[in-house]
Amino acid sequence: MxxxxxxxxxxxxxxxxxxxxxxxxxxxxxxxxxxxxxxSMEIRNIDLVVVDNNRTMASSKLIETCTASGYFDLVGVSDDPDWAMQQMDRNKADAILTIESDFDRSLERGEPLPVGIKVNTINGTKGSIGAGYLTSCVQRFYAEHAPGRQGSTTGAQLDVSPKYYFNxxxxxxxxxxxxxxxxxxxxxxxxxxxxxxxxxxxxxxxxxxxxxxxxxxxxxxxxxxxxxxxxxxxxxxxxxxxxxxxxxxxxxxxxxxxxxxxxxxxxxxxxxxxxxxxxxxxxxxxxxxxxxxxxxxxxxxxxxxxxxxxxxxxxxxxxxxxxxxxxxxxxxxxxxxxxxxxxxxxxxxxxxxxxxxxxxxxxxxxxx
Structure with a gap:
């Protein structure tokens, strides 16, 4: 009671x-x-600056592949690396993609692409995830456009298909x-x-x-x-x-x-x-x-x-x-x-x- x-x-x-x-x-x-x-850990709207020293159709397609992913906002394209670093210093760029002058020739020969990636890691999470997104875009572009890669069955291949459980x-x-x-x-x-x-x-x-x-x-x-x-x-x-x-x-x-x-x-x-x-x-x-x-x-x-x-x-x-x-x-x-x-x-x-x-x-x- x-x-x-x-x-x-x-x-x-x-x-x-x-x-x-x-x-x-x-x-x-x-x-x-x-x-x-x-x-949310789904990082989007990453400000991207491209230093394009190649200026060919191949480099343009790579830039288009990156921006079409939905993760990047293109701030600008230039051939001046100092300008790109200034954008990052002013917090106007989160990542810089550098495309070297022999990019198209390396792509035609099926060689490793001369591409550089720089990220702003003041926010470590955003920087590391952004670098991963950018690397993935470059790899996808290379797999789609390198000679002999499209549908090639020669040589040993590894097909990885992840399966996500519960989520x-x-x-x-x-x-x-x-x-x-x-x-x-x-x-x-x-x-x-x-x-x-x-x-x-x-x-x-x-x-x-x-x-x-x-x-x-x-x-x-x-x-x-x-x-x-x-x-x-x-x-x-x-x-x-x-x-x-x-x-x-x-x-x-x-x-x-x-x-x-x-x-x-x-x-x-x-x-x-x-x-x-x-x-x-x-x-x-x-x-x-x-x-x-x-x-x-x-x-x-x-x-x-x-x-x-x-x-x-x-x-x-x-x-x-x-x-x-x-x-x-x-x-x-x-x-x-x-x-x-x-x-x-x-x-x-x-x-x-x-x-x-x-x-x-x-x-x-x-x-x-």
Missing amino acids: VMLYLLEKEFKQFFRDPGLPKMAIAFPVLMMLVFPFAV TYLDYKLFMVPALIVIAITMLTGFFPALNIVSEKERGTIEQINVTPVNRGVFILCKLIPYWLVAFFVLTACLLIAWWVFDYSCAGSIGLMYFFTAGNILVTAGMGLLISNYSDNAQQAMFVTWFFMMVFMLVSGIFTPIASMPGWAQAITYLNPMRYYADAMRGIYIKGSTLADVWTDAAGLLAIGAAMVSWAILSYKKTT
Whole structure:
């Protein structure tokens, strides 16, 4: 009975705040409608400058092949390499394609093409991907126009036909949708509980609870339950937006996604309440929560693969709950993974969650 009254108090407190319900609705909507287009590894609109020292039909066809790919915007064609470097220095060019004077003769003889590629790598990702696109365009041009290459069957040949599983068209938005769900749920259910107890401390209402015989465990549990419902609402909204807007649907069990979300709440809400217990004001709680959220996101594998991290960083990720949550959500949503496939993620998430909630209960100092 006491638990019902506490839950009623928590829900009234949540909906009485003019900002929290609106944020719970607006945050996932903005995340799902804006970020899949803004956060993308599909690099396009690469500004290209061509230094054409050949000026023949062959060099013109190579330039046309590069611009027709849809990845490059042609800034200009010149035979002056200094002018091209000036464009790059002024950030007007991301890549420079240099075509040497004997380009057409090398092409006719089937020799390696005298072509140079320079890229601006201030943005390393854009530079490396742009260089790959440009190299691919040159290779395709050579395969199509070099004598004896078209349909030739002489000599040993290697025919490589890649087959892409789970994301057939390499759609980066599909890759990011489950990651954005993870970020939205983790951010909301991390910040809201962190402001809960500390806001009651600031208003002085926490003293009314401290003088009651309410058990610490029941008190913390009643603080957690509303955020489970908030997380389930956010997950439902994100899945519906992904279906309506992008025509993406979960390849696996939606119930399993709710199960992992419930486990994630144990971690994030437990951590938020833990931070709230040790904080004296809302500003302090927000800064500490933001610090941990940033660390969790950067070493969770959401943006960069964990396998590409150094060994010490990979070891740290085993203490990161977002690693388990993100891995499971991507596996379920994109691959259709079952609990048997992601049981290690479930074990890691529940273990860290149990530790966080236990610590939050023990650290709450209830005075009578």
